[in-house]
Amino acid sequence: xxxxxxxxxxxxxxxxxxxxxxxxxxxxxxxxxxxxxxxxxxxxxxxxxxxxxxxxxxxxxxxxxxxxxxxxxxxxxxxxxxxxxxxxxxxxxxxxxxxxxxxxxxxxxxxxxxxxxxxxxxxxxxxxxxxxxxxxxxxxxxxxxxxxxxxxxxxxxxxxxxxxxxxxxxxxxxxxxxxxxxxxxxxxxxxxxxxxxxxxxxxxxxxxxxxxxxxxxxxxxxxxxxxxxxxxxxxxxxxxxxxxxxxxxxxxxxxxxxxxxxxxxxxxxxxxxxxxxxxxxxxxxxxxxxxxxxxxxxxxxxxxxxxxxxxxxxxxxxxxxxxxxxxxxxxxxxxxxxxxxxxxxxxxxxxxxxxxxxxxxxxxxxxxxxxxxxxxxxxxxxxxxxxxxxxxxxxxxxxxxxxxxxxxxxxxxxxxxxxxxxxxxxxxxxxxxxxxxxxxxxxxxxxxxxxxxxxxxxxxxxxxxxxxxxxxxxxxxxxxxxxxxxxxxxxxxxxxxxxxxxxxxxxxxxxxxxxxxxxxxxxxxxxxxxxxxxxxxxxxxxxxxxxxxxxxxxxxxxxxxxxxx
Amino acid sequence: xxxxxxxxxxxxxxxxxxxxxxxxxxxxxxxxxxxxxxxxxxxxxxxxxxxxxxxxxxxxxxxxxxxxxxxxxxxxxxxxxxxxxxxxxxxxxxxxxxxxxxxxxxxxxxxxxxxxxxxxxxxxxxxxxxxxxxxxxxx
Numbered sequence: 001x002x003x004x005x006x007x008x009x010x011x012x013x014x015x016x017x018x019x020x021x022x023x024x025x026x027x028x029x030x031x032x033x034x035x036x037x038x039x040x041x042x043x044x045x046x047x048x049x050x051x052x053x054x055x056x057x058x059x060x061x062x063x064x065x066x067x068x069x070x071x072x073x074x075x076x077x078x079x080x081x082x083x084x085x086x087x088x089x090x091x092x093x094x095x096x097x098x099x100x101x102x103x104x105x106x107x108x109x110x111x112x113x114x115x116x117x118x119x120x121x122x123x124x125x126x127x128x129x130x131x132x133x134x135x136x137x138x139x140x141x142x143x144x145x146x147x148x149x150x151x152x153x154x155x156x157x158x159x160x161x162x163x164x165x166x167x168x169x170x171x172x173x174x175x176x177x178x179x180x181x182x183x184x185x186x187x188x189x190x191x192x193x194x195x196x197x198x199x200x201x202x203x204x205x206x207x208x209x210x211x212x213x214x215x216x217x218x219x220x221x222x223x224x225x226x227x228x229x230x231x232x233x234x235x236x237x238x239x240x241x242x243x244x245x246x247x248x249x250x251x252x253x254x255x256x257x258x259x260x261x262x263x264x265x266x267x268x269x270x271x272x273x274x275x276x277x278x279x280x281x282x283x284x285x286x287x288x289x290x291x292x293x294x295x296x297x298x299x300x301x302x303x304x305x306x307x308x309x310x311x312x313x314x315x316x317x318x319x320x321x322x323x324x325x326x327x328x329x330x331x332x333x334x335x336x337x338x339x340x341x342x343x344x345x346x347x348x349x350x351x352x353x354x355x356x357x358x359x360x361x362x363x364x365x366x367x368x369x370x371x372x373x374x375x376x377x378x379x380x381x382x383x384x385x386x387x388x389x390x391x392x393x394x395x396x397x398x399x400x401x402x403x404x405x406x407x408x409x410x411x412x413x414x415x416x417x418x419x420x421x422x423x424x425x426x427x428x429x430x431x432x433x434x435x436x437x438x439x440x441x442x443x444x445x446x447x448x449x450x451x452x453x454x455x456x457x458x459x460x461x462x463x464x465x466x467x468x469x470x471x472x473x474x475x476x477x478x479x480x481x482x483x484x485x486x487x488x489x490x491x492x493x494x495x496x497x498x499x500x501x502x503x504x505x506x507x508x509x510x511x512x513x514x515x516x517x518x519x520x521x522x523x524x525x526x527x528x529x530x531x532x533x534x535x536x537x538x539x540x541x542x543x544x545x546x547x548x549x550x551x552x553x554x555x556x557x558x559x560x561x562x563x564x565x
Numbered sequence: 566x567x568x569x570x571x572x573x574x575x576x577x578x579x580x581x582x583x584x585x586x587x588x589x590x591x592x593x594x595x596x597x598x599x600x601x602x603x604x605x606x607x608x609x610x611x612x613x614x615x616x617x618x619x620x621x622x623x624x625x626x627x628x629x630x631x632x633x634x635x636x637x638x639x640x641x642x643x644x645x646x647x648x649x650x651x652x653x654x655x656x657x658x659x660x661x662x663x664x665x666x667x668x669x670x671x672x673x674x675x676x677x678x679x680x681x682x683x684x685x686x687x688x689x690x691x692x693x694x695x696x697x698x699x700x701x702x703x704x
Contacts, residue, residue: 211628211666241622242698253628255618465699476619477696499674 035101035118035356041133046346047336048226049275050138052131054173055146055303056325056423058180059153059164059443061367063120063354064425066326067111067390068308073565075495076473078285083307083322094310105328105351106308112388112428118353122327124167125359125367126352130330131171132360138334140225143173144232146303146323147281150192151180152423154439155374160188163370165196170366175199175221179237179244179281179304183445186249190216201234201279203264208253219264228275228337231268233297235261235280237304239479243469245446247531256282256476258290265296274340277301283480284322291315298342299333304480306392306422310349319345326425328352378436383546385433386553390426391441394470395483395493395560399424399441402552403538404487406545407524411451411535414508415459415489417525420466420482433546435539442526442539449526449535457517460503463491468499483560489515490559497564509559595644595678602640602653602680603688612689613639613681616666624671624697632664635684639665644692645675673697 074084085093087107096102104114105121134141149168150161161184175198181189193200193216203219206212213219220233238256240249265276278297280287283304291300292315300320308324312333323331329349336344371378391397400418407416424441427433454462462484469479483493490507506515515521526538546552599608613633621627631639631654641651654665669677678692 208622239620242620246622253622255620255622259616462699468696469698472696474619477694479620 035353037129037357040350040353040356041130043134043137043332043334043348044346045137046334047344049228049230049335049337050134050141051277051299051301051331051333051335052134052141052143053146053301053321053323053331053333054127054143054327055281055301055323056148056306057124057152057164057327058148058325058423059151059156060122060326060425060440061124061153061155061163061167061370063123063126063352064326064440065115065120065428066122066328067388067392067426068106068108069392069394070108071394071562071565072392073394073471073495073562074285075471076475078288078475082309082313083284083305096310101351101353102310105353106310108392111390111426115426115428119355121354122352123354123359124171124327125361125363126354126357127327127330128171128360128363129357130350130352134332138226142175142223142225142230142232142277143171144277144279144301145173145176146279146301147176147178147236148180148303148325148423149176150184151444152440153443154378154436155370157439157443157445158374159370160184161192165192166370167363167366169197170363173198174223175201175232175234175279177201177234177236177279177281177303178205178217179240180444182240182249182252183244185445186251189249193217199232199234201232202236203233203260204238204254204257205236206253206255206257208251211253214252219260220268222268222271222273226337229272230275230277231271231273232277232279233261233264233268235278235282237281237480238286243479243481243529245529245531248445256286256290258293261290262294262296265294269296275299275335275337275342280304283475283478284320285475285478286480287320288313288315289475291318291320299335299345301331308349312345312347317342319347321347323349325423378434380435381432382435382438382543383433383549384551385427385431386429386551388426388429389433389437389554391424392422393482395562396485396557398554398557399426400485401487401554401557402546403442403526403542404485405554406542407449407526408488410541410545411449411524412522413451413488413524414510414521415454415523416487417462417523418485418487419527420470420484421527422480422482433552435543438539438542438546442542444527446528446533447526447538448528448533449524449538449541450528450533451522451524451535453520454523455518455520456506456515459489459515459521459523460506460517463493463503463506464499467493467495467502471495471502472499486559490561492561492563494563495565505561507559591644591649595642595649598640598642598650599678599680599690602638602682606688608680608688608690610690612683612687613679613691615641615677615679615691615693617677617693617695619694620696620698621671624673626668627671627695628666628668629677630664630666631679631681632662633681633683633689634663636663636681637684639663639679639681641669642678642680643669643671643675644678646670646672651677671695671697
């Protein structure tokens with residue numbers, strides 16, 4: 001049985017490393033009775049500055065289920081380091097009791113049973129309550145949004161992000177940085193940013209033609225809070241034109257640009273900044289490397305790779321905060337800043353248990369207003385699932401297995417490919433699949449489902465290329481997604497080999513035959529970064545498939561053999 | 566890693582070349598070019614900086630910048646291009662700054678190398694691996 005004390009230990013900095021708790025004693029807990037809102041929000045206000053961090057919400061206005069990954073392999077210096085620790089090892093590391101709320105929120109095991117016990121997580125109306133409570137303690141707390149906010153749902157797609165903008169504005173953030181927002185197209189992004197009542201930051205957002213800082217996105221903003229002069233420096237996702245369609249925002253160039261980050265830190269320090277916060281969408285391992293390279297950042301609020309960590313990670317004098325995704329968590333970081341120096345911190349990763357934290361009624365109303373015009377389309381039941389549908393994992397997840405199967409059958413292909421994105425909530429076995437559920441895992445501004453031919457040789461090139469984006473031992477060469485998911489194709493990957501040598505044993509699953517490098521195969525996929533891609537929208541392909549099947553059921557996927565993990 | 570039919574056709578021609586990624590440096594040529602530039606003198610590891618993206622947004626036009634305090638010349642080589650020499654920037658005695666930026670074309674993932682002749686006549690070298698990718702999937 002979870003006690004209040006156990007939960008807080010797992011949630012707070014430093015004191016949480018109390019070793020493993022007993023195993024094998026979890027059962028169905030009277031969870032919601034043993035958890036209270038006060039307990040989730042309990043925090044002894046500390047120091048003189050509070051930061052509230054939200055990131056990677058991906059359009060999720062309402063509470064969702066979201067299964068964390070089982071497979072999340074670290075390479076190079078990050079092998080075996082957080083966030084590349086999952087499941088029981090993660091729980092042991094942080095002293096999280098099996099079957100506890102933290103087990104459910106932070107790890108994948110027994111997900112279905114625990115989801116039924118503890119319920120959905122997230123919801124911007126619950127998050128509003130948490131933010132309100134923190135502001136009651138510390139009225140001038142800074143609220144910082146790490147981006148991937150205006151993307152990822154039916155309503156977000158149909159309003160071009162306006163639903164998220166409207167609801168986020170009600171939460172009154174102080175600054176934001178970006179990634180998927182740019183896939184709305186640069187014109188739409190500029191239109192929203194011009195009317196934004198808070199700072200849109202990105203020291204690495206450049207004008208592509210002149211290779212100079214882009215005017216619409218300042219590198220940093222100063223805030224005076226608790227008598228402390230704070231500089232918040234923005235860092236947008238570095239590889240947008242590579243991982244996403246650059247033709248949708250051709251005026252902009254990105255990159256890590258850590259030399260400029262150092263210049264910006266030096267510049268704000270010279271202007272009297274006593275606390276330097278980097279609001280980043282680099283991805284955790286990139287931020288970790290940057291923290292060791294750029295001197296003088298006190299706090300990096302990380303994003304992009306969707307990791308949730310119950311404690312900060314320290315690199316030198318810099319603390320890294322990881323707040324998870326899809327609205328499951330809010331991080332609160334209290335800091336004691338004196339004489340221009342960060343003297344101490346207290347941190348809590350607050351899990352947003354939607355049945356425990358009372359929604360803020362005005363924000364619920366606002367959310368429902370955004371959804372009202374689409375409610376019939378959103379709630380239409382397309383089919384049902386017998387299997388837990390989830391996406392996260394380095395190589396596959398049941399949602400993408402389903403999407404690949406739909407592509408193969410609906411588009412009459414040998415092989416299917418689905419992008420290794422990390423967003424998309426889960427659906428429990430026995431649940432209906434609504435149109436909203438399908439859009440939650442497919443919605444994007446370039447969702448055309450292409451059908452083409454690729455040689456066996458080229459299939460290997462594709463897998464090698466994406467594999468290096470994930471397993472290059474230098475984090476600066478990683479793009480922060482997962483491996484491209486494949487259907488109808490099996491392969492072996494040795495993650496420690498260099499690009500060109502990782503992938504072998506490509507097999508066409510339908511026949512069990514080895515892929516012939518010189519033969520052409522019909523490949524169906526979606527989310528091409530190339531301009532002019534043609535095909536029906538992926539959500540229509542998946543909907544047609546599920547409708548035809550009625551109830552979907554997926555077998556365990558063993559078609560990728562992983563070596564060297 | 567998604568292709569329209571048209572793009573795939575175009576890429577098909579390049580596929581044979583792409584399978585040997587990352588591009589191997591033409592070592593003999595690069596060494597010869599460096600020797601020619603330095604006259605065989607020793608080359609130090611610090612004294613010249615090269616700024617280039619880790620991953621090119623577009624391999625056809627990769628922004629780079631080289632700088633070396635007091636340098637009289639900086640040579641830039643793209644070790645994996647069919648023709649490695651990119652440029653040699655010469656700075657006269659009245660040059661206000663010893664830096665140059667340009668955009669270069671890279672045939673594939675490879676090292677970009679900068680060699681500077683410094684004010685005292687000695688040489689310095691640096692390099693950076695720039696990845697040219699066929700595009701991917703963002704988190």
